[in-house]
Amino acid sequence: MRGKDVSEIFEIAKADGRDFLFEHEAKKLFALYDMPVTKISVAENEDEAVEAAEGIGYPIVLKIVSPQILHKSDAGGVIVGVEDEQGIRDGFNTIIDNAKKYKADAEITGILVQEMAPKGTEIIIGSTTDPTFGPTLMFGLGGIFVEILKDVSFRVAPIEKRDAEEMIKEIRAYKILEGARGNPPVDQETLADILLKTSDMLMDCPEIKELDMNPILAYPDGARIVDARIIM
């Protein structure tokens, strides 16, 4: 059974006339399902951004929050590796300028200030709603593996632990996850756990039509969801 705090996230978006959740809303939802997300805060002005960055700790990633901009880097809306207060102030204004250049009438809800996750292996977990089978999970490695090689695995939700483990093992690039060619091994248990928790969340939340965690950064110990999109 889902709690009131889960419903509230969807209600706020609907009341706002949106059919999607912003990254920070999706991450709030993931955190309610105990999934590992970056620390985040939405700032409406430079001072708030500086305060948020100081609370989270440098280095920081800044991102645009706008209902008209879903692919943030296309709009110059992501700045990684901000190291100090001046960087936050400059970055805040650069992102707003970039967003306006990209789309003159883009509404700007705020700037997302978040913890910068260390480099790791890029993983993608997603879901779509199959007209016959309902919510379906997808797992793959980020970058060219998904986009060019279409090296992904699928399962209809709900899944069990064994299904999650199989989804990870059956991609062609599985060797990379075990540690190959200078790539450290990744924590497959944590990835399986994210798949299982995503499955639970999909069963609880029929509002979710499409979901995209792109990327998740995976480490020898743990993982971090650094970007998220949910279409309702």
Ligand code: ADP
């Ligand atoms: P987009 O909406 O363009 O997909 P992302 O939030 O995925 O924007 O950011 C673009 C890229 O910036 C990511 O693919 C990732 O490489 C990097 N990035 C974003 N957020 C973080 C973060 N918190 N820590 C480290 N790298 C990040």
Ligand code: MG
């Ligand atoms: Mg992304």
